[in-house]
Amino acid sequence: MADWAGLRLDLVVRILEHLPCRAHRAAFGFVCRRWRVIRDQHPPPPQLPWLFLPSAATEAPVFFCFLCDNNHPAFLPDDVRTARCCGSHRGGWLVLRLQQQQGGDFELHNLQP
Numbered sequence: 001m002a003d004w005a006g007l008r009l010d011l012v013v014r015i016l017e018h019l020p021c022r023a024h025r026a027a028f029g030f031v032c033r034r035w036r037v038i039r040d041q042h043p044p045p046p047q048l049p050w051l052f053l054p055s056a057a058t059e060a061p062v063f064f065c066f067l068c069d070n071n072h073p074a075f076l077p078d079d080v081r082t083a084r085c086c087g088s089h090r091g092g093w094l095v096l097r098l099q100q101q102q103g104g105d106f107e108l109h110n111l112q113p
Helices: 009-017 022-029 033-041
Strands: 051-053 062-065 070-073 084-089 093-097 106-110
Touching: 009 022, 009 033, 022 033, 022 062
Parallel strands: none
Antiparallel strands: 051 062, 062 070, 084 093, 093 106
């Protein structure tokens, strides 16, 4: 198996430059501590908003990223997986209605990776 931690620094940075999507950059940092440090030293380019969608395949919602043309799972606490999204704000903030019936509680969640 290859030792990814030993890859030349210039190659690691070049790989990172081709990952504008925040979800892919987060996964990049899981390779090893060195790659995580490099990722943190090179902030991502300005992001397009993600589209928050219900998922037909699972009970958890997903995010659609226009940069990579892919869905990413939304890691939400179990009690809000079936909540209704009522709004969002820059910085990863979501306003969620926990109960579908009238008078349901609202919660504010930050999904920033």
